[in-house]
Amino acid sequence: MRVLLAEDQGMVREALAALLSLEDDLEVVAQVSRGDEVAAAVAEHQVDVAVLDIEMPGMTGIDACAEVRRARPRTKVVIATTFGRPGYLRRAMESGADAFLVKDAPAAELAEAIRRVLRGEKVIDPTLAAAALTEGANPLTGRERDVLAAAADGAVNADIAARLHLSEGTVRNYLSMAIQKTAARNRAEAVRIAREKGWL
Amino acid sequence: MRVLLAEDQGMVREALAALLSLEDDLEVVAQVSRGDEVAAAVAEHQVDVAVLDIEMPGMTGIDACAEVRRARPRTKVVIATTFGRPGYLRRAMESGADAFLVKDAPAAELAEAIRRVLRGEKVIDPTLAAAALTEGANPLTGRERDVLAAAADGAVNADIAARLHLSEGTVRNYLSMAIQKTAARNRAEAVRIAREKGWL
DNA sequence: CTCGGGCCGTGACATCCGTCATGCGGAGGT
DNA sequence: ACCTCCGCATGACGGATGTCACGGCCCGAG
Numbered sequence: 001m002r003v004l005l006a007e008d009q010g011m012v013r014e015a016l017a018a019l020l021s022l023e024d025d026l027e028v029v030a031q032v033s034r035g036d037e038v039a040a041a042v043a044e045h046q047v048d049v050a051v052l053d054i055e056m057p058g059m060t061g062i063d064a065c066a067e068v069r070r071a072r073p074r075t076k077v078v079i080a081t082t083f084g085r086p087g088y089l090r091r092a093m094e095s096g097a098d099a100f101l102v103k104d105a106p107a108a109e110l111a112e113a114i115r116r117v118l119r120g121e122k123v124i125d126p127t128l129a130a131a132a133l134t135e136g137a138n139p140l141t142g143r144e145r146d147v148l149a150a151a152a153d154g155a156v157n158a159d160i161a162a163r164l165h166l167s168e169g170t171v172r173n174y175l176s177m178a179i180q181k182t183a184a185r186n187r188a189e190a191v192r193i194a195r196e197k198g199w200l
Numbered sequence: 201m202r203v204l205l206a207e208d209q210g211m212v213r214e215a216l217a218a219l220l221s222l223e224d225d226l227e228v229v230a231q232v233s234r235g236d237e238v239a240a241a242v243a244e245h246q247v248d249v250a251v252l253d254i255e256m257p258g259m260t261g262i263d264a265c266a267e268v269r270r271a272r273p274r275t276k277v278v279i280a281t282t283f284g285r286p287g288y289l290r291r292a293m294e295s296g297a298d299a300f301l302v303k304d305a306p307a308a309e310l311a312e313a314i315r316r317v318l319r320g321e322k323v324i325d326p327t328l329a330a331a332a333l334t335e336g337a338n339p340l341t342g343r344e345r346d347v348l349a350a351a352a353d354g355a356v357n358a359d360i361a362a363r364l365h366l367s368e369g370t371v372r373n374y375l376s377m378a379i380q381k382t383a384a385r386n387r388a389e390a391v392r393i394a395r396e397k398g399w400l
Numbered sequence: 401c402t403c404g405g406g407c408c409g410t411g412a413c414a415t416c417c418g419t420c421a422t423g424c425g426g427a428g429g430t
Numbered sequence: 431a432c433c434t435c436c437g438c439a440t441g442a443c444g445g446a447t448g449t450c451a452c453g454g455c456c457c458g459a460g
Binding site: 008009010011012013014015016018019022080082101103104105106107108109110151153154155156184185186187188189190191192 | 208209210211212213214215216218219222280282301303304305306307308309310351353354355356384385386387388389390391392393
Binding site for chain 3: 341342343366367369370373374386
């Protein structure tokens, strides 16, 4: 079966390629390091399974998954990520992913998951599935996410207001909402919590 | 040559093991997922080269490197990390590392670096070396680092004071110093900048 | 021994931040 | 038509934060 690997860290990507090449029934026919190169490569190399990291330059693996789903629905998608955040899992499934793995897991699970999605199964870590279900959906509105994301790197209110073309008071209001919804005590904690839950 | 791999993400660790096993002259004789297991494993398996990640539970790869250096000076140490922060490079070299690689690099460089350190050479990314030299040393004092680290996850002043057994005013003073030294405009930005430079 | 620097604290002050009340317009649902 | 939710805004208030000046203790370098 023809496999594509998308992962931005060269060493990790090539190591995973070496690992999968040990499997007789799998062949790594393409490797990309950016999310926005996935869809084209999948089409060009007639890929049967795409293994995607989430955090990548250009485009997230989740968005790339949605692109693949639209352009070539028969290609299976496996999301393999460092962070087992419930929100990531939820969004990955909404984008049509067939499997969701965390890189903490033993390597054998990757090949195993690939074979299972090829048989038409879905593969999800049960612990994560439970967490995603108990958490409920992302409670932040679009603008609240925007403001929180802009505050994430330490910008002051005036900066955020300028960047998003808002009034400073509005920025304060959205942040206040976000802080309450995350049950945090200030913006920094709100950012941390939202990140952990995959809301950002 | 006998190689140890220390890396917390199972999938990545085993993939790197597969990669290195393709090299005729290298043999992966031990794998650990925690920093505090490195030294014992190095001694037990008579390891010639230890490949260490930095971010690991239990102990950082840099501290583990120092342990190995003390307990078994002839063992070479290769630090392989996700983040090419100048401060990491500096601290790794101070701990006696023989090579410093970023995981962005192509996989071939890993085996190459291992062979070179075995010949007694040091291997450092020249771009990073330049950055480390232009940056100068960490300007933060021990206590300033402590309070900044405690503020990193969104704790309020009272929390930090309690955690470090300080007065709240003292926390404010240290944070103010840290903010000035990082040329930041608030604690959150100071945390970000200190992280980027590897001062934390 | 003196001097600088790290460490810890206090007090005062200006500013920033988080909260709340309130308002308006638009989109979507019943 | 009505209600609800989102987006955007203003104004006011208290508390948190950042800055500054100042003092103390201890240690190592010169």
